[in-house]
Amino acid sequence: MTTDPLHILKTVYGYDAFRGRQAEIVDHVIAGNNAFVLMPTGGGKSLCYQIPALCRPGMGLVVSPLIALMADQVAALRQAGVRAAALNSDLPPEERRDLWRAIGEGTLDLLYAAPETLLRSGIIDRLRNIPLSLIAIDEAHCLSQWGHDFRPHYRQLDALVDLFPDTPRMALTATADAPTRGEIVAHLQIGNDDSFIAGFDRPNIRYAVEEKDNPRRQLMRFLQNHENESGIVYCLSKRKTEETAAWLQDQGYNALAYHGGMDKAAREVNQTRFQREEAVVMVATIAFGMGIDKPDVRFVAHIDLPGSIEAYYQETGRAGRDGLPSEALMLYGADDIALRRRFIDESDAPDTRKRMEQQKLDALLGLTETAQCRRQVLLNYFGDACSPCGNCDTCANPPERFDGTVAAQKVLSCIYRTGERFGQAYVIAVLLGDEDERIARFGHDRISTFGIGKEHDQRTWRSILRQLIAHGFIHVDLAGHGGLSIAEAGRRFLREKPVLMLRTPPPAAKGRKGRAARGGVPVSLDQTDSALFNALRDKRIEIAREQNLPPYVIFHDKTLIEMARTRPANRADMAGISGIGEAKLDRYGEAFLAVIAGHQPDAG
The missing domain is CATH 1.10.150.80 (HRDC domain)
Structure with missing residues (x-):
């Protein structure tokens, strides 16, 4: 096979030219250098290690996190005429023997292995006697303890530095903030001059965020624009995953469930159906993750708040890997925010980790509540930038803002005067001056905050409460039936009374005006x-x-x-x-x- 990368790009993969920084990275690694590559999903990361592996003498070793992902990548390479294989625990003994024979004879171009498999002493010892063209560590953010998807076995990959000191090392990821990037390059001893940051923007994805009103109705409006298309609906709990999948089946969708509590065989059947059938909606927890190599996922919907901006970016990045128009919808509510905070508070993690997780959650809440271009906020988190994109909900319909200082004072005062133990529905009822038996029984129809909030309707007050929870002014006691209390930040706000601008909630949606159902064609064709x-x-x-x-x-x-x-x-x-x-x-x-x-x- 020729060692000209452009010739390989054309004859093997069928592309006439490299994209972005691909050519620069490929040449850098062919020359024998290490590389850290950060490139958005769908940006062509795999070519950055596959082509150098085909150009350099020896076999390319690729570390990948999941068997399903490796199987897809190997199948695609074989279709293109590349001699590729995966080494994993599921291989029958005869196939394993054949694979080691091919490795020993030098007739394999690329070998994929999970870190758990690779780091077994017998495996790593045998590979030390094999000429390697490079070692590529895919999904490298799993190595960082500060990343959103830390995996202990990935951390042990720094042993490869000493075991294969003369072999070029590559670390590749689509999701890593600055601390995560620093940890990856430090552990794998990849120099700063060997880092290639190709940006985070996925311009083909339209981002939208909505406050929860009627989540099923909101999801159905969203799905009406995606008839006969494949997509993913993320839920927070196993129970909700199964209930949502069953409900979508009742609505006529080819919907499947996927979560960590399912039988392994059933999970694998559903994942295979998602990969091999058209127009499948996978309803899943985050257990349905990095093994998704399907390029024609046209939408990703979160009907519960994800854990961080990194998680959101990684999960929405499973849409539109082929570069064609795709959509991402996130729904969130006050209970979501409170539940995420509770997860952090009740975890066994050290305080430094808890503080970091809280900061990550606050950044995500900033994305949900922003009146700016969503893409600008998203990219800024990763140290990237763009002009207002015109392809997100806030660009299409810029939200109005209002001076919410007095409204916030009223809410906090009402929570205080009702004893900091009632839920949001009760607090809003007091603000609106509702005639309610419970309010009368507790004597809250005689307190100073009864009826002082009639300038806003119930829907607006719910939005105000969500925003104050997002700002950290209000604590929600989920274990205590959702009782609201004033957090330290809220007490400070009451003392200092700074101006507080809040989003005006959009009018209740009566039907979504979007592109018409396209019969599964991802772009406009006559x-x-x-x-x-x-x-x-x-x-x-x-x-x-x-x-x-x-x-x-x-x-x-x-x-x-x-x-x-x-x-x-x-x-x-x-x-x-x-x-x-x-x-x-x-x-x-x-x-x-x-x-x-x-x-x-x-x-x-």
Whole structure:
């Protein structure tokens, strides 16, 4: 095989040019240097280690966290003509022997292994006798104890520095703030001059955040714009995951559940169906994580507040890996905020870790409550920047703000005068002066805050309370049935009385005006091209089922869309389409050319 990276890019992967900083990274590693690579999901991180591994002598070793993820990556590489394999505990003895034989004979280009497998003494000893072209550690944020997805076995990978001192090391991730990046490069002894920060922006994803009103109704409005598309709905609890999946099935969606409490075989069946079928909605806890290599996920919805901006960015990053338009929706409410704070307070983590988790939660709440461009706030957290994006809810409909100083004083005073033990519904009822038997029984119809909040309706007061909880002014005692009390920050606010600007809640949504259901076509195509796209997709599904592979391993949607628009008439035309290398052209070219020939516009 040639050692020219651009030639490999074209003949193996079917692309004419590198994107962004890919060429710079590839050349840097081919020259024998280490590299830390931070690149957004879908930005082409895998090519940054796969191509140098094919150019340099020896076998590339790739550390990856999950068997399912490795299986997908190996299948895609084999389709492209690359000799790749995965070493894991599920391999039958005969396949394991064959794999070690191929490794010893030098007939393997890339070997994938999980850290738990790699670090076993017998495995690492055998690999020390194998010429390695490079060692690539994917999802490297798992190495950092400050990261949102810390894994102890990843931390032990710093042993590779001494075990393979002359082999180029690569650490790659899409999600790492400055402290996490610093810890990764320090542990793997990758120099600052070897760091490549390619940015965090995913411009194809539209971000939206809504306060919880009626979560199921809000989710249904969102899903109406995603008929016949694959997506993920994240829930906080196992029970809610199962209930939401069952409810979506009742609404006619092909919905599956996935959480850590399920039987392993059932989880694997559902994950395989998500990867290999079209238009599947996976309802999951965060247990459904890094093994998601499906490029045509068109939406990610959080119907509960995620744990941090890093987690949110990682989870929403599973949408639109192919670069086509996708959407992310997050719903949040006061109970979510209180529950997340309770998780932190009740954890066994040391105080330094708790403080850090609280700071991360505060940053996420800042994203939910911002009146700025969501993308600007998101990127700023990671030290990146952009102009107002025009592709988020606050850009499309800038929220109004109002001076909430007096409103906040009224709420806090009411909580204080009712004894700091009642929930938000009760406090709002007192502010509105409701005729209520409980209020009368407790004598709260005679306190100074009874009826002083009639300038706002119940919905606005709920929004104000959520924002004050987000600001840390109010503590919610979830263990005590949601009773509200004044936090230290709230007492300081009452003493100092600074101006407090709050978001005006948007009008209650009566129906979402969005793009019409697109029948599973991820971009706008005319009627004839759309019919051809669907026919090409049917052929892709047929071929994938014959080989027991996910359809996107054959061709991405982006490649099928280009076929539908340009209608190649022969092999030479087909070779010019992005994403079709020589192996795939030989394997599938004739089958897809036949579909196109049968759908020419003049053919009726």
